[in-house]
Amino acid sequence: MKNKKIPRPTVNRLSLYLKCFSDLAASNVEYVSSEQVAKVIGLNPAQVRKDLAHFGKFGRRGFGYHVEQLKEQVSKILGTHRQWRLAVVGIGNLGRALLMYPGFTDRGFKVVAGFDTDPAKAGWELDGVHIYLFDEIVKVIKKEKIDIAVIATPKEALDAVMAKLHETGIKGVLNFAGRHLLKDHDIIVRNVDVALELEQLSFFLTNKGSGNG
Amino acid sequence: MKNKKIPRPTVNRLSLYLKCFSDLAASNVEYVSSEQVAKVIGLNPAQVRKDLAHFGKFGRRGFGYHVEQLKEQVSKILGTHRQWRLAVVGIGNLGRALLMYPGFTDRGFKVVAGFDTDPAKAGWELDGVHIYLFDEIVKVIKKEKIDIAVIATPKEALDAVMAKLHETGIKGVLNFAGRHLLKDHDIIVRNVDVALELEQLSFFLTNKGSGNG
Numbered sequence: 001m002k003n004k005k006i007p008r009p010t011v012n013r014l015s016l017y018l019k020c021f022s023d024l025a026a027s028n029v030e031y032v033s034s035e036q037v038a039k040v041i042g043l044n045p046a047q048v049r050k051d052l053a054h055f056g057k058f059g060r061r062g063f064g065y066h067v068e069q070l071k072e073q074v075s076k077i078l079g080t081h082r083q084w085r086l087a088v089v090g091i092g093n094l095g096r097a098l099l100m101y102p103g104f105t106d107r108g109f110k111v112v113a114g115f116d117t118d119p120a121k122a123g124w125e126l127d128g129v130h131i132y133l134f135d136e137i138v139k140v141i142k143k144e145k146i147d148i149a150v151i152a153t154p155k156e157a158l159d160a161v162m163a164k165l166h167e168t169g170i171k172g173v174l175n176f177a178g179r180h181l182l183k184d185h186d187i188i189v190r191n192v193d194v195a196l197e198l199e200q201l202s203f204f205l206t207n208k209g210s211g212n213g
Numbered sequence: 214m215k216n217k218k219i220p221r222p223t224v225n226r227l228s229l230y231l232k233c234f235s236d237l238a239a240s241n242v243e244y245v246s247s248e249q250v251a252k253v254i255g256l257n258p259a260q261v262r263k264d265l266a267h268f269g270k271f272g273r274r275g276f277g278y279h280v281e282q283l284k285e286q287v288s289k290i291l292g293t294h295r296q297w298r299l300a301v302v303g304i305g306n307l308g309r310a311l312l313m314y315p316g317f318t319d320r321g322f323k324v325v326a327g328f329d330t331d332p333a334k335a336g337w338e339l340d341g342v343h344i345y346l347f348d349e350i351v352k353v354i355k356k357e358k359i360d361i362a363v364i365a366t367p368k369e370a371l372d373a374v375m376a377k378l379h380e381t382g383i384k385g386v387l388n389f390a391g392r393h394l395l396k397d398h399d400i401i402v403r404n405v406d407v408a409l410e411l412e413q414l415s416f417f418l419t420n421k422g423s424g425n426g
Contacts, residue, residue: 080415093306096310101307172415196228198317199228199321203227203291208401
């Protein structure tokens with residue numbers, strides 16, 4: 001598959017490109033130069049041209065790149081041309097914030113269920129999303145055809161949550177529990193650690209001149 | 214400065230090493246092998262040895278690496294041996310979750326103030342943290358010697374927040390507003406975009422075999 005050849009740093013930038021092309025398309029811009037894209041994203045134009053070369057041939061001499069085609073192509077590579085169905089596990093402060101996060105729907109993600117071990121929270125509706133008791137997770141994830149679980153539990157609950165998720169056949173996990181999950185054979189895991197982001201910021205504040213994060 | 218020579222991918226892993234060495238130190242483990250560290254972090258031992266070589270000479274033939282010394286050194290490089298003072302800007306769902314996030318204090322970060330434009334929220338105390346009206350941000354950040362602002366406002370407010378922050382002399386920003394901030398001359402910025410993390414997960418789910426995130 002040709003997507004396998006896209007280098008990891010380019011993959012990390014795909015979301016920025018998608019955002020840039022989506023904004024340009026929304027403003028009815030038809031063609032864009034690598035210099036313009038570079039300026040919006042904060043890269044150098046040579047890097048942009050190198051990245052865009054992975055997405056196919058959309059340049060037209062003297063015109064630049066075709067915005068709509070690039071947008072479609074990047075969206076297809078990222079897999080966001082389809083809608084992903086999400087569940088949030090752990091309805092504490094962070095879980096509630098993620099469940100009601102306004103930025104998901106625009107970008108192809110739909111939260112369809114929440115789970116918590118606290119019986120007092122089961123039955124809640126938050127922004128139209130039903131909260132279930134954690135015990136029902138296997139049944140509900142299968143029934144609702146949920147693709148991705150967003151984990152916002154305390155880190156002590158992470159092993160129990162992952163054990164249950166393995167029974168559901170879920171494909172992906174975004175882990176906010178604050179403990180790094182290693183590679184998993186059946187579930188694709190992505191770890192988000194807020195304190196880690198602050199540590200990286202601390203590094204750049206401590207070692208000024210090492211470049212901006 | 215020697216820290217400038219640490220390659221970016223190693224910098225990205227410093228937090229994982231710090232976590233690993235802190236846990237080992239807490240369990241009174243004195244020496245550790247690169248194989249053991251590799252297993253905990255999910256890397257290969259050769260990569261671990263290469264990374265650790267940037268932190269100085271802590272290996273002892275037949276004993277492995279000295280845990281406490283490595284922990285101190287990584288913490289010094291990351292800048293987390295000191296305490297950073299934080300403010301959260303925007304006290305919506307996400308801002309509240311960040312303000313009360315239990316993982317910060319353990320790792321050298323202390324939230325000392327919150328800000329919101331809503332007069333109804335000014336005067337609140339959340340987990341012992343005072344919420345101020347946004348208009349007071351310049352005065353309070355200077356008085357409280359706040360180092361880092363965590364922005365959790367809607368993206369529409371981001372420009373106004375950054376303009377005010379430039380008046381405060383603040384050093385760093387962790388941006389959760391959902392719009393990517395470019396490099397800034399005076400403030401070191403780190404962007405966290407939850408939807409972007411989901412897009413990256415979407416990529417790996419769509420292109421299975423491209424490796425795990």
